[in-house]
Amino acid sequence: MLPLDQILAKSVNYGSLTLLEHTQQVTQAIELFAQKYAFDFDVQIARKGAIIHDLGKAHPHFQRKIKKVNGESLEESREWDFIHRHEISSLAFLPCFPQNEWDSLIDLVVGHHKSILNDPSERGILDLMESQGDEMIENHLKDWENWHTYGIQILQIFNLPTTEISKINAEKAILYAVKYCKKKGFGFSPARGLLKSADHFASAFTHATEQKLKPLFEVPNLSFYDDEKRKNEIYPLSQVSTDDNRKHTLVVASTGAGKTDFLLRRCKGRVFYTLPFQASINAMWERICKTVPNEDIRLLHATSKIVTKGKIDEQILQPLAGSAIKVLTPHQLAAIIFGTSGFETMILDLEGTDIILDEIHTYSDYSRSMVLEIVKTLLRLNCRIHIGTATMPSVLYNELKKILGGENHVYEVKLSDEILDTFNRHQVSKIEAEEIILDILKKAFEQKEKVLMVYNTINKAQNAYLFLKEMFPEIPVMLIHSRFKRGDRVVLETRLKTEFNGDESEKFGNGLMPCLVISTQVVEVSLDISFDRMITQAAPLDGLIQRFGRVNRKRNKDTIGKYKPVHVIKPQGNVLPYKMDILRASYEQLPDNFEVLEERTLQEKIDNVFPSLETKDIDIYLIYNDGAYSIKELTNCKKAVIVEALEIESATCILECDRAKYLTATWEERIMLEIPVNYKTITKQKQEYEQLQVGAFPFVVPQSEEDYKLLGLQLVEHDNFI
Structure with a gap:
């Protein structure tokens, strides 16, 4: 033996x-x-x-x-x-x-x-x-x-x-x-x-x-956000007290009003901080790490294991309970309502904590239904729920307020019209024909502007990058989207903030030289970047407003009352992953001819686009209904509801050149090599690629390192949200 x-x-x-x-x-x-x-x-x-x-x-x-x-x-x-x-x-x-x-x-x-x-x-x-x-x-x-x-x-x-x-x-x-x-x-x-x-x-x-x-289950030290020095009339929410005895929070405020600080100041225990997209949580995690001294501040990347036979073993990989603050997406909380693998651990970890749902504007009726059900479950787990948004339809706001128990249990904060007027900063121009984009860029570069272009799909962003890099060889051009290695995404976001962004740039983004960043909607939330001009495809109005927030973002006494242009391309042809009727309604709500988009009108405009609460009946997927569980104990939901019903990055790829490294890497090292993709995107190719049986069961893509560094991962793209 x-x-x-x-x-x-x-x-x-x-x-x-x-x-x-x-x-x-x-x-x-x-x-x-x-x-x-x-x-x-x-x-x-x-x-x-x-x-x-x-x-x-x-x-x-x-x-x-x-x-x-x-x-x-x-x-x-x-x-x-x-x-x-x-x-x-x-x-x-x-x-x-x-x-x-x-x-x-x-x-x-x-x-x-x-x-x-x-x-x-x-x-x-x-x-x-x-x-x-x-x-x-x-x-x-x-x-x-x-x-x-x-x-x-x-x-x-x-x-x-x-x-x-x-x-x-x-x-x-x-x-x-x-x-x-x-x-x-x-x-x-x-x-x-x-x-x-x-x-x-x-x-x-x-x-x-x-x-x-050793550092697990610590209540985070959030004293940085309570510091009197952070109170400033430039950021109106910094002057609003959080000392309200009501358990939950609903705050509606413009981008740049100090929402993040306010939400964190409302927290009393361990914190789960959620943002809409997996692609946007890196920046928030990095921001919190710099300001909160606790050691265990964790970034949660959830991926479903796609097993070789084509079945999906849907689970939150390595949820790692006990962090002082955990940054994640609402989709990563979905296990608690759908009963996918790992849901019991998530329930235990969540019970009695503070949950921040930041910018929970969502684009699909399934996702909206999911968020409402998550809130109901969090209430059962005795959580304190804090919701912040700049772009929430009133019907969704009112439903959330009702679920949270109404005004007796919810501390509501909104900015006055007078304060909202100080956040007017964008002049909107509609683009009927894309041919004029080159002329817009030429003029912008002559004026040494920093320009941000946002596309709705990765393919379009990649193609635009190749074309415009050739058209403007003297202009620094950067491409950023969700289909880079997670480790490289951190590097890209750092470059975006230091080289291409505003006054912090040491290289060329300080106004002395123009530059161009081409992106997808990964820039909509949490990235603290500020550009001089934006050209964007049409998107749902709530998402567009988030995008606009990356232009003229720097707020100080010199910038208040100053306006910068945003150009919106008219929706036409194939507009997936969105619905044409929503894009047309959103486009119609926008002013034109460089008219100022007034912040005090945004709520009315959003409500015009979303007059009713569009949801999907997801009761058949829920594990808890009518006061009782419908799932057998010691089991999880077999049906891959999150992958099938929701539009999220649910599978993982790695490059062939990283294969050997991935096999022997630690769990944290593997995460940095992984490239998140939508499962539907890789469905057509999954038989062509080797799939490793370790870690997140990644598909091995034989793309050259050279091509990857230029464009990120390239796949034939499924028409779905990315």
Whole structure:
């Protein structure tokens, strides 16, 4: 027999971590999580669950697979050709624990990777029992007499009492677990969420787990935002008190009024800060990191695993609970209403925290319905909800206010018309024919202006970049969109803010030289950039107003009352990912001939475009309705509702040149190599690309590094929101 230190829990691609090491790390994590979550967990039971949860990895089937041991003969290969789930084998160690603890331990262990029933891979304990019967138990206890001693050794190392477990008693334990799982009703399993959160955390940080646990569950130090020095009449919300006893917040204010500071000042506990797009959360995360001293301020990138057979195992990868502040998108909260994998952990992490929903203007009826349901669920979790916007239709505002409990529970803040007038800063010109764009650019560059061009799709932005770079070879030109590596996106955003943006530029963006940035809607939210002129495709009015906020953004005594031009291209032809009727209505609401767009009129204009609350009935997807759960406990939603119904970046690609690096990288290093894409975009090519079976299961795209650096990832584009 091999010594215990050669029994692995993780493959070489995950650091060749031993089973004992991983168990120790998960145990450290679960002890903290069990104490810190708002739910009343039994810490000792939780600890035992962490110790037993992966003991089944000592099974020779798992060890052969993880070490890539191939059969020396056809007969040997056939002998080991069966489905093995290590968590089921782990349950064979239940006899070492008092009988009255078994149910709690099963809750912790049995579903920490798979749903017990109707799992997408059909490998849950009840799935396998139904398809294989007694053979399932026999396979999971194969060679029991030899390998179970590793589990006994680990239990002894943790000073837990042990007993010799015969194969018959091991079988009885697994059968007990099967019967227990069959009796499960509808509901939410906190125990499953607890074990998953500890397991994910330890898997992410391995040997650094103990150190990384230290700053968790801290209430963020937001004193920077309360500093008297930040009060300034230029930013009117900075002078509005946040000392209101009502639990929730609704604030409507122009871009640049100090909304971010105000929302953060309203928070009392740990914070989840949401923004509409995954592409826009980098900048906010970076901004908060510079001003909040807490160590664990986390950026959450959610991706769905697209498995090779074309199925989608939808989950929030490595949610990593306990951060002081977590920056994410509302879509990444969607698990709590749809019951996708990881939803229990998310529920535990959210309970009792402050949730900021910033700029939740959304473009699809599905997304709008989703946000409303998320708010309802957050209320059940005793969260304090703070909503900020510059562009919310009144019908949506009123519905949110009603859900939050009305004026007795909601602190409402709006700017007066007089203050709104000081935010007038844009003169609008409509473009009927795109041919005149070159003349507009020539004039702008002669005047040494910084110009921002915004397109609705990545393909159009890439094509415009190639064309205009050739047309204006002397002008610095930059391309930015969502389809760059996450690590490169940070670099691009830094360049955008330092080289191409306003007074901070040291190179050419300080007014001495013109420049051009070509982008998609990734610039709409949270990026603190200010240009002299914009040319943009038509978009829904709420989104257009957000785009306009990147022009003449710098607000001081010298800029108030000064106007800069925005040019809007008339919608025509194929306008996907948007709807033509919305674009036409939005375009009609805009002034023309460089007339000033008045801030005090924006609400009326938005309400004219969105007179009713357009939603989709998503009740059939919800796991909680009419006061009760409709999902079986220890399972998740099998249907990939988030990918199918919502228009989000839900799959991952990497470049072929990064393949080897990705296979051996840490979890955080892998994130920086990943390029988020819409699943529908890659559907047509997914059979052409290799798909790795580690990390976020990325598709490997054979694009050259040279082409990537020029344009970002290139794919045949599905007509959907990007």
